[in-house]
Amino acid sequence: EIVLTQSPGTLSLSPGEKATLSCRSSQGVNSGYTAWYQQKPGQAPRLVIYSASSRPPGIPARFTGSGAGTDFTLTISRLEPEDFAVYYCQHYGGSPPGYAFGQGTKLDIK
């Protein structure tokens, strides 16, 4: 079973600053199966990065995903007010295979 650990638990930043969110896997994973989701209160999650580094249509270029092996990062280059939310990393894999989520990083307005 894959365990994904996100850090920090909470990140307090101001609009315009750069956010760096980390996701570490308990075992090496195929980056093609790594995704990041944004969730705001009362809403369903929204896909912001798939396949570790690809942006879906409509996701701004300030969202960048990177990483391989056991360490993955979501970077938001210049925070906009609408970016403050909880972010989850996700991966498919392990034995037996299945989807796992990190516990989330809350991005707070400072």
Added chain:
Amino acid sequence: QVHLQESGPGLVKPSQTLSLTCTVSGVSMRSGDYYWTWIRQPQGKGLEWIGYISYSGATHYNTSLVSRLLMTIDKSRNQFSLKLHSVTAADTAVYYCARDPAPMTIAGVVTAYGWGVWGQGTTVTVSS
């Protein structure tokens, strides 16, 4: 535009069966290669993948839930459903359905496209 909508009872008694349906509109479930997925989220907590069903009816369940879980697909109604048996208070959560595009492998490189389409979620409370 694809739209997913969950429906079902908001209150289920302990030991009974939780039944939810996800209605897909804007596209036929037969078009494209997708896994139709259920996820849940207890209040104030993180996301948990429940499982998925393909258009052919093949299923893949979370091993922690497999003994209590049944997913089905109704092709004539463009719907897929979830049944979770013997529920307890630990099954209280917001339940979401989502569409998961089947991954592609080209030249040995896998691309999984993520869950870009979600329902709005439905709250299910397990209580007597």
